[in-house]
Amino acid sequence: MKNAKETHMTEGNILKHILLFSLPLFIGNVVQQLYNMVDTVVVGRFVSEDALAATGTCSSVNFLFFSLTSGLAIGIGIIASHDFGSNDTKQLRRTIVNSAYVLGFAAVVVTVAGVLLARPILTMMQVKDTIIDDAVTYLTVTCLGTVFIVIYNGVSAILRAIGNSKMPLIFLIISSFLNIVLDLLFVLVFGLGVLGVAIATVIAQAISAAISLIYAFRNIPYFRISKDELKPMKNIIFKCFGLGVPVAIQSSMIAISLIILQRVVNSYDDIAIMGAFTISGKVDIIESIVFNTLGAAFTTFAGQNLGAGRLDRVKQGYRIGIRIVLGYSLVSIPLIFLFSEQISGLFVNSADVIVISKTAVRIACCFYFALGMIYIPRGILNGVGDARFALINGITEVICRILFANLLVSIPAVGIWGIWWAGALTWTVTSIVCNVRYFVKVGRNSGVAAPSSESL
Numbered sequence: 001m002k003n004a005k006e007t008h009m010t011e012g013n014i015l016k017h018i019l020l021f022s023l024p025l026f027i028g029n030v031v032q033q034l035y036n037m038v039d040t041v042v043v044g045r046f047v048s049e050d051a052l053a054a055t056g057t058c059s060s061v062n063f064l065f066f067s068l069t070s071g072l073a074i075g076i077g078i079i080a081s082h083d084f085g086s087n088d089t090k091q092l093r094r095t096i097v098n099s100a101y102v103l104g105f106a107a108v109v110v111t112v113a114g115v116l117l118a119r120p121i122l123t124m125m126q127v128k129d130t131i132i133d134d135a136v137t138y139l140t141v142t143c144l145g146t147v148f149i150v151i152y153n154g155v156s157a158i159l160r161a162i163g164n165s166k167m168p169l170i171f172l173i174i175s176s177f178l179n180i181v182l183d184l185l186f187v188l189v190f191g192l193g194v195l196g197v198a199i200a201t202v203i204a205q206a207i208s209a210a211i212s213l214i215y216a217f218r219n220i221p222y223f224r225i226s227k228d229e230l231k232p233m234k235n236i237i238f239k240c241f242g243l244g245v246p247v248a249i250q251s252s253m254i255a256i257s258l259i260i261l262q263r264v265v266n267s268y269d270d271i272a273i274m275g276a277f278t279i280s281g282k283v284d285i286i287e288s289i290v291f292n293t294l295g296a297a298f299t300t301f302a303g304q305n306l307g308a309g310r311l312d313r314v315k316q317g318y319r320i321g322i323r324i325v326l327g328y329s330l331v332s333i334p335l336i337f338l339f340s341e342q343i344s345g346l347f348v349n350s351a352d353v354i355v356i357s358k359t360a361v362r363i364a365c366c367f368y369f370a371l372g373m374i375y376i377p378r379g380i381l382n383g384v385g386d387a388r389f390a391l392i393n394g395i396t397e398v399i400c401r402i403l404f405a406n407l408l409v410s411i412p413a414v415g416i417w418g419i420w421w422a423g424a425l426t427w428t429v430t431s432i433v434c435n436v437r438y439f440v441k442v443g444r445n446s447g448v449a450a451p452s453s454e455s456l
Contacts (some may be wrong), residue, residue: 002230003005008141009303010085010304010307010308010310010313011455012316012440013102014313014316014320014451015320016299017301018294018297018298018317018321018324021163021165021300021301022165022293023165023292023297024165024166024168024169025160025165025168025169025175025296025297026289026290026295027169027294027296028168028169028172028173029289029292030164031169031172031173031176032049032058032232033199037431041346041347042183042184042188042195043055043186043187043193043194044171046083047187047193047194049146049291050130050131050271051134051194052275052278052347053128053130053131053274053275054127054131054132054134054135054138054194055077055135055138055194055197055267055273055278055419056274056275056277056278056281057122057125057127057131057135057262057278058122058135058138058139058142058273059258059262059278059281060255060258060259060261061118061121061122061125061139061153061255061259062139062142062257063251063254063255063258064252064256064258064312065110065113065114065143065146066149067149067247067248067251067252067254067255068106068109068248068249068251068252069103069106069107069110069146069149069153069248070149070153070251071244071245071247071248071249071250071251071252071390071395072102072103072106072119072240072241072244072248073103073150073153073154073156073244073248074157074243074244074247074248074299074382075240075242075243075244075245075246075247075248076095076103076154076157076240076243076244077101077157077158077160077161077299077303078161078243078299078303078382079095079099079236079239079240079243080092080095080096080099080157080158080161080162080305080383081161081300081303081304081306081307081383081397082304082385083095083161083301083307084161084163084304084307085303085304085305085307086307086308089135089222091220092162093222093223093225093229093430094229094233094236095236095240096158096222096223096225096426097225097229097230097232098232098233098237098240099154099158099240100238101156101237102233102237102240102241102244103150103151103154104150105221107146107150108147109344110143110146111143111144111146111147111290111395114139114140114143114144114146115140115143116140116400118136118140118143119132121137121139121259122135122136122139124263124403125259125263125266126263126266126267127266128266128271129173132180134193134194136197137195138194138195138197138198138199139192141195141198141199141201141202142201142202143376144202144203145201145202145206147209148202148205148206148208148209149205149209151209151210151212152168152171152205152208153173154211154380155213155215155216156168156171156212156218157170158220158222158223159216159220160296161303161370162222163221163304165297167212168212171208171211171212171215172208174207174208174211175204175205175207175208176204176339178203178204178207178363179200179203179204181194182198182199182200182203182204182274182417183197184202184299185199185200190418191215193297194383204365205385206339211332213313220239223305225228228321229379243385244260244441246388246391247382247390249390249391249394249436250390250393250394252394252400253394253397254394254396254397254398256398257397257398257400257401257426258401259404260401260402260405261401261402261422261423262277262418264405264406264409264419265277265419268416270433271353272350272353272356273356273416274393275350275353275357276344276356276357277360277419278347279344279353279360279361280357280358280360280361280420281363282347283336283343283344283361283364284364284371284423287336287368288303288333288368288372288375290324290325290328290372290384291325291328291371291372291374291375291376292373292375293384294321294324294325294375294376294379295375295376295377295378295379296373297379298317298318298321298376298379298383299379299380299382299383300383301313301314301377301383302314302317302381302382302383303378303383303384303385305317305383306339306383306384306385311442313440314380314383315442315443317380318377318380318438318442318443321376322373322376322381325375326369328358328368328372329368329369329372332365332368333365333366333368333369336361336362336365336368337362337365339357340357340358340361340362340365341358343358343361344357344361345357356416359417360417360419360420363420363421363424364420364423364424366424367424367427367428370424370427370428370430370431370432371427371431373431373434374427374431374434374436377434377435377437377438378393378434380438380442381434381437381438381441381442384441384442386437386441389437389441392433392435392437393430393433393434394429396433397426397428397430400422400425400426400429401422401423401426401436404418404421404425404426405418405419405422408421408422409422447456
């Protein structure tokens, strides 16, 4: 008997499943980026340009630490979707238990590493002396909230694996609203500046983690674990690491490439360039919400259908994904291009920053279709358990971003714009690699039985 809190994607209209599952994810990502944008606006408008540069400098490092745990959660969600798709309830409960051990270990390691390495990493990135103390403070405090991020991501990954994308949205909305209120309180009322923004983020994450756990244990039967099921199982733990670590490494390698790119930005010793890079990065993230949402939806979709042996539906989903990405790109690109100056002006008052940012945003937006065509095949490949591709994808992004950035900025005719052209060209090359991998590992397979993750 099907539970109303579950969605089985192995039957019925594919487009309808994808859209209905994606809608809460989309709204959740919008909400999350809105409160991230509020962070940036509050710092940029009510603290200082230096504070904006300090928090922006931390973005890629935060992404690195976040990736180490979120990648594991994604891998665990993939395993859970396979268990759910094959109707193996007992195995799903075992996966939940052992994933808690894996994520708990990862949370401790990342928190300790983040606190100890905050200043050395920022120093290596050539962060200016005038902003490095604020940057270290922001990074250290936010790293202390890693355990809360891990709890929320772990619970959400399991919920999405069983087709429940609505509740993670509700948890996120509560957390986001609280974060915005605390941002304004700590910065405008208490005058805590960058420290206030960091504390607000951690408190909001803690609330999100608490309510997600309470909901899961009260409402999802798979979380009602008996004492005999609490025993660690090496084979499941290794499986969680086997799928989760490659995804974590993939995301971490992307984060490392962004850190290196941030170092190139910092080498200009110009606050305006740093601020523009922060703003354009925020715009790219906001614009990629649809793609990120689709990628997550296709991971669950492909995982459930792998468990049910329905590779034919996975292929149909890929074709539907292409049409969605194309339609979204044709609408968003001209809008971003036309209103780039107004969008940049939302974040900061500085005319120097806005001038650079509006051109940077225009360069990036012309390549949004390529960006979208990274997420569709990558989501499917993650869903069918292609762990090896995660490493290929990560290596591709690292090499391209480092190579293009250092090459292009050294060309006088390109100059600082090479920073943003490097990102655009990286998206293009990565998109090609992702789609080739999809056709090699999934698209060329015939019949309804999906290849096992081991054979991929």
